[in-house]
Amino acid sequence: MTSTERPGNSVYALLSDGTTVRIRPACPEDRERVLRLFTGMSPENLRLRFFTAGPGSAEAAAERISSPGAPGDHALLALVGDEVTGTAEFHRSPADRETADIGLAVADAWHGRGIGTLLLEHLVHAARAAGIRRFTADALTENHLMLKVISDLGLRTARRFHGPEVRCTIELTEDEPYLSAVDERGRAAGVASLEPLLRPASVVVIGAGRSPSSVGRALLGNLRAHGFTGQLAAVNPHADAIDGTPCHPSVGQLPYVPDLAVLAVPATAVPDAAEQCGKHGVKALVTVASGLDDGQAAELLAACRRHGMRLVGPNCLGLANTEQTVRLDATFAAAPPRAGTAGVAVQSGGVGIALLGALSRLGIGVSSFVSLGDKYDVSGNDLLQWWESDGVTDLALLHLESFGNPRGFSRTARRVARTVPVLTVDAGRSEAGRRAAASHTSAIVTPTMTRRALFQQAGIIATDSVGDLVATAALLRSQPLPAGARVAVVSNAGGAAVLAADACAEAGLTIPELPGPLIADLLGVLPPTARAVNPVDTTAAVSGKQLAACLDLLARHGAVDAVIVALVPTALSAATGDDPARALVPPSGTRARPLAAVLLDQAEPVRLLQGGAATVPAYAEPSSAARALARAVSYAHWRAEPSGTVPALDGVDSATAAALVADFLARNPNGGWAGPQLCAALLDAYGIPQSPWAWVTGPDAAAAAAERLGGGRMALKAYWPGLLHKTDVGALRLDLEGPRSIRDAYTELARNFAGVMTGAVVQPMAARGIELVAGVVQDQVFGPLVLFGLGGTATEVLADHAARLAPLTDLDAHALITAPRCAPLLFGHRTGRTADLEGLEQLLLRLSRMACDLPQLAEADLNPVLVRPDAVLPLDVRIRLLPHTARNPYLRRLRAR
Structure with missing residues (x-):
């Protein structure tokens, strides 16, 4: 078996x-x-x-x-x-x-x-x-x-x-009904397994020492000081009590079985402590120690799996749950997390401390916090499921440096983000690359592109820094989502308005002209010298009452989707005591459209202005406000879209494709580049159209093939195993006409590449069109990634590409086509002739299906793909196959380190 x-x-x-x-x-x-x-x-x-x-x-x-x-x-x-x-x-x-x-x-x-x-x-x-x-x-x-x-x-x-x-x-x-059913069962089971971890009825700290500087003493102190509602004990064979908490010589001698054990022992002692906890019936562990070697790590995880314990860490700060019925602070952070509604999961303890402090200062607070550390077991995916179900969390903040199961994480995040904004810092963007480029597609794809494909498809709001993460969280926590990207800029100083308008444009927001009736209404409530074009210059004489009326008009009108107000302190407001900033927060409720304030004299990067039941985010820099608003626009757009479906495709023969791949790998156990015949056969198996072609091994055969293909202008492409970029080495001849020209070209190529050339491909010259690239790279962690963008010989130089993780939905395919900068060309820019968009979507969907069906497909590079109003034709195809067995990302199982 x-x-x-x-x-x-x-x-x-x-x-x-x-x-x-x-x-x-x-x-x-x-x-x-x-x-x-x-x-x-x-x-x-x-x-x-x-x-x-x-x-x-x-x-x-x-x-x-x-x-x-x-x-x-x-x-x-x-x-x-x-x-x-x-x-x-x-x-x-x-x-x-x-x-x-x-x-x-x-x-x-x-x-x-x-x-x-x-x-x-x-x-x-x-x-x-x-x-x-x-x-x-x-x-x-x-x-x-x-x-x-x-x-x-x-x-x-x-x-x-x-x-x-x-x-x-x-x-x-x-299919989707089955995967959804598996998801729901996995969510329910995962949440149940986290109950002893995040809502424990009893906790024991193992390794709590007498020294005030010990980590265990700090953990025990935080649990006591912040009012843990359950039973609390410590394990220390050399003390009867520490700060009033009873101590016991070992876990086995505890008078009860604790739900959660916090291990504050050295790395060398962690495996044995975990085993003792498991034998006593403990249900969950937090391990703060760092520096476990491979053997200790394996023993720790084996003990947790053997005894059914969930594990946070090792090498972590701990965890917290601020619910009043729990009040758990099992961290060694200097300050307790403020109770609130943001769920936080981080791999870096330092980032965790920074986020806890920022959320506390803003008044958002934390529902639960988990420092994942080295993430042997409990992951960001587990926490998303918990926050989805805990009845408290309305904002999820993640700092993840690695992904154990990106495709499973993506499915969970897509579901959770429909109701709870999920934000992350895109960490690790500077990685030089995964490996040496083997084809155009592989050269283009970077770790950053792969991660951002995951974030875009899952609706995760990705930021470049912790500061931007907090700035965006402040806006999402306090303001309604914008319906679009049209922004009204309002300011009491011309220079501040220019800075804010520039920041909006750089963030991808638009500053539309305001309609005449709205301008008239605005001038009716503002000082006489005000200008109500967009940006709106209220002048330094604006009062709080006038500014409030202006903002209310803009928030009610359909001409804009959001408002940015940039204010500077003036002598006039100081003299009258009427600070316009007081008008930023409405006296009751929240305005119908999101508002972000920019207070250029503000010391903090971001804070929340309080006023009754409403809050408004205030930023020190216009760029921070604009970036936060742009991210909210993108998130609102994603959430308003339907989820998309993976469409059924006709004309797919996956069994034949699998047999072709198996035969190739049986003959080439180490894998390699498929020859032209196999590449064509694989494309045929997935219904991907190809330009007519013929394989030839001599000059006379080349001339005869050209005649069979209809004569006219021909292309001749030399081939030998491992050849990737024909143009770079001079292995391509174009615009050949007549039998003699084709014979001479084949003879010349055979002479130039004697000893390596095994044959050539003859192909009719295609009619002119837009040259694109489409491809697949099989990432060892993220799975197959489909790439699309501007093609041709300069594809890597121009770098106009987008990517999405497979399997593609219909919406993913459409997003891929519209994402590159060259997209307007496909929609008839300048020519008025729209490309075959349906054919392009079919090409991307079929590549996605091929990549999902064939895990051995390491990479596929279709470049160029010629696109015209009447056709989508790959002119050159390279496919590399490697022995590989796919890991089902949706099969329910706990992580194996």
Whole structure:
């Protein structure tokens, strides 16, 4: 029997109540364990499972499950410790190799906790990898539990009744309904597993010392000082109590089992402390120590998985939950987090301290804070799910330096960001690159492009600094989302208005002319010398009452989507005591359109001006206000769009493509660049149109091929394995006419590249059009990335490209086409002739499907892709294949470090 994942034969995953189980293939040594599962079942459950309560069926099933079985058969076990709590198996039908019959059993004591569903998800994954397309399952009609498990999977299921029995046929299509069902089960299980971590009823600090300077003492002090509502204890064999908190010699000697243990011990002591916690029944750990070597790291995570403990850290600041029913501050930060509604997760403790301080100063505060550190287990994805469900958080702030499962994270973030703004610092932008460029596509793609593709598709608001993150959070927390990018700039000083207008333009916002009636209304409420074009110059004489009336008019009118007010202190306002800044915050409620203030004499980079029930963000620099507003515009636009769907594509033969790739890698075990014939065959398998071409190996054959292709002007492209950029080495001849010209060109190329050239491609010269590039790069962490932009020989120099992670939705494909600077050319700029946009979208969607179907596709480079109003034709194609097995990003399992 085969493994569910390679390398490694077992994975850990969460049940619906947060319990950790181990899932692995069965082996012959498991026979007695499996038999104990069956013999421990009640007679009624045995009858429902085997259609009889006799012992013979149980013994036969135990033997079958634990035996190697026929090729293509598969059996999985769910274990808690050494106890088998469930089994799932499939057996391929001899008559139909794409169909397999399944069996499922769960121990009586574990019913209703999601073991059966989890096993079936992993069984589906293994079956799809084996080429199985459907399951059949026979059950008694009264076996409501089994039938419910099948119907709740999210897969298309048909039922046929035969007297007291029913046969279910389950189609193994991993489509959106199934992925959504898996997501929801994963969210519920993940949130349940975090309860002991973020809402513990009891906490123990292990390693709390007597010294006031020790980390453990600081952690214990913060827990006490900030009013943790549950039981609190410490482990210290040399003290009876520390600051009034009782101490015990070891975890095993605690009079109760704590939900959460905070390990403040040296790295060398961490694995043993974790093991002792697990044996005592602790449900969650926070490990603050740094410097664990590989062996200690492996032992720590193994203990957590073995005993079902969730883990934060190591190398972290700790965590906090400010809910009044919890008041947990298990950090060694100098100041407590202020209670509020922002969820914060960071990998850097220093960034965490900065964010906690900034959010406290702004008055936004924190709902929960987790310093992820080295992120062995609990990740940003876990925290997004928690904040989605905690009933408190309305703003999510992340600082992530790495992604364990970017595609899974992207699905979660897309869902969460529909209701809760998710902000991040795009850290690590300066990385020089992943590897040496092998093709145009690979040369173009950078780590920054990949990360930003993830952020753009998931609706995550990415900033370049912690300061910008806080500035944007202040606006989103206090103002409604803008409906568009039109901004009115209002100022009491001309110079400040110019700075604000320039900042808006640089941020991609527009400063529209105001309509005449609105100008008249504005002049009616402003001082006599005011100018009400945009920017609006209120003059230094403006009073608070006049400014308030001006802002209210702009907020109510549909001519603009947002307002930026730039104010400087003046002698007039000082003399009258009527500071216009007082008018920024409306006396009741929030204005209909977002407003950001710029107070050029303000010391703080950003603060929130309070006034009754309303708040307004005030910035020291116009650029900060404009960037924050531009990010809010982009986020509002993303949230207003539908989610998009991955469309079904006709004319796709993925089985043939997979067979072609397997054959190539069988002949080339280390992988390599596919030849022209294989490249063309792969494009054909995905319905991607190509310009007519012919493969030739001599001058006469080249001339004959040109005649078959219709004569006229021809291109001749030399080829040998490893050749990438033909123009750079002079391996391309264009505008060849007549048999003699083609023969001479082939002879010349063969002479120039003697010993390496294996043949050439003959192709008719294409009619003129826009030259684009489309491609795929398979990122080891992020998965396949689809790239699109301006092509031709200068594609890398001009750098006009965009990228999105596969699988592309219809909206992703449209966004790719409209993102590059060259996009207006496709919509008829200057020529008035629109390119074949539908053909372009189809090309990108089919490339995306190819990349998702074929994990061995390391990169594909279509350059140039010639685009005209009547056609989209790749003229040159390069595809590199490497041996690779895809890791399903949506299969539920805990991280393996």
